[in-house]
Amino acid sequence: xxxxxxxxxxxxxxMGQEVTLRCKPISGHNSLFWYRQxxxxxxxxxxxxxxxxxxxDSGMPEDRFSAKMPNASFSTLxxxxxxxxxxxxxxxxxxxxxxxxxxxxxxxxLTVT
Amino acid sequence: GESVGLHLPTLSVQExxxxxxNCAYSNSASDYxxxxxxxxxxxxxxxxxxxxxxxxxxxQRVTVLLNKTVKHLSLQIxxxxxxxxxxxxxxxxxxxxxxxxxxxxxxxxxx
Numbered sequence: 001x002x003x004x005x006x007x008x009x010x011x012x013x014x015m016g017q018e019v020t021l022r023c024k025p026i027s028g029h030n031s032l033f034w035y036r037q038x039x040x041x042x043x044x045x046x047x048x049x050x051x052x053x054x055x056x057d058s059g060m061p062e063d064r065f066s067a068k069m070p071n072a073s074f075s076t077l078x079x080x081x082x083x084x085x086x087x088x089x090x091x092x093x094x095x096x097x098x099x100x101x102x103x104x105x106x107x108x109x110l111t112v113t
Numbered sequence: 114g115e116s117v118g119l120h121l122p123t124l125s126v127q128e129x130x131x132x133x134x135n136c137a138y139s140n141s142a143s144d145y146x147x148x149x150x151x152x153x154x155x156x157x158x159x160x161x162x163x164x165x166x167x168x169x170x171x172x173q174r175v176t177v178l179l180n181k182t183v184k185h186l187s188l189q190i191x192x193x194x195x196x197x198x199x200x201x202x203x204x205x206x207x208x209x210x211x212x213x214x215x216x217x218x219x220x221x222x223x224x
Contacts, residue, residue, distance in 0.1 A: 004156075033212075043157070043202070043214040056211065091156050098210050101147055104156030 004105035006092050012111045018080040021108045024073055025094030033102060034067055034077050035091040043091075049075065050098055061086075082112045125221045132190040134218045136203035141184060143205040147212070148177060148188045152199045160188070160201075190220075198222045 005024040013019055025032045033048040047057040049069045057067070064083070069075040079086055089109050093102040126132045138146070144165040149157035163170045163177045163186075170177050176189040186203050200217040207213050 042216050045211055045213075048211075056209070093156075099145060099206055101159050101162055102212060103159060104149075106154075107156050 004092055004094055004103055006105035006108050008108060009106060010109045012113065013082055014113055015083055016081045018078065019082045019110060021077040021090050023075045023092030023105060025075070025092070026103055027073070029094035029096055031095045031098045032069060032075050033093040035093065037089045037091060084112045086110060087112050122216070123219045123221065125223060126193050128193060128195060128222055128224050130193055132193045132197070132220060134188045134201050134220065136186040136215055138184050138186060138205050140205065140207060142208055145206045146179065146186055147204045149202045149204060150199045151202065157202060193222050195222045195224060
């Protein structure tokens with residue numbers, strides 16, 4: 001198995017631009033999670049899906065952030081418009097079900113200038 | 114509020130020694146805990162987990178101990194190797210089913 005796949009691995013963009021991060025979970029996993037990691041705040045859960053349905057988006061910082069999961073093998077996290085404070089590493093993780101071990105992708109390092 | 118925290122942000126050990134990384138959690142109702150290892154530039158990697166009906170679980174060179182009385186978790190790494198150098202996170206599932214991560218401990222292995 002290839003594990004969780006994320007793209008791009010690095011993204012540098014200017015303030016105000018739209019950013020789309022992509023994730024392919026492990027085949028057969030029914031739960032998908034988006035996290036953000038910064039030095040100041042550590043690993044924070046942004047949103048998670050069970051069977052492609054968003055369950056809890058209370059961690060999404062504000063309306064500029066949105067996430068979709070159109071099918072079991074693909075999810076996106078979009079930031080529009082992006083701001084410098086959004087600079088962080090964004091991880092996608094998947095698990096067989098909500099309360100089982102989660103497997104993380106390699107992350108997308110986002111820099112907003 | 115709920116929190117999972119590590120008191121020692123850094124730990125330095127000699128190669129071949131045993132390492133012990135500690136973690137305190139605040140929610141006495143938590144029933145499932147996971148340890149993750151994160152190497153520089155990579156995502157967190159699952160190491161070992163433990164449920165609250167156990168107080169000890171062993172893997173390959175790693176042991177997790179759970180003390181529910183004092184809400185304490187530890188990760189023991191036997192015969193620490195340079196490849197063990199990383200940041201280690203404990204994480205607990207809260208009552209809402211979310212995985213809450215601690216701040217992490219950086220383990221540095223000296224050759």
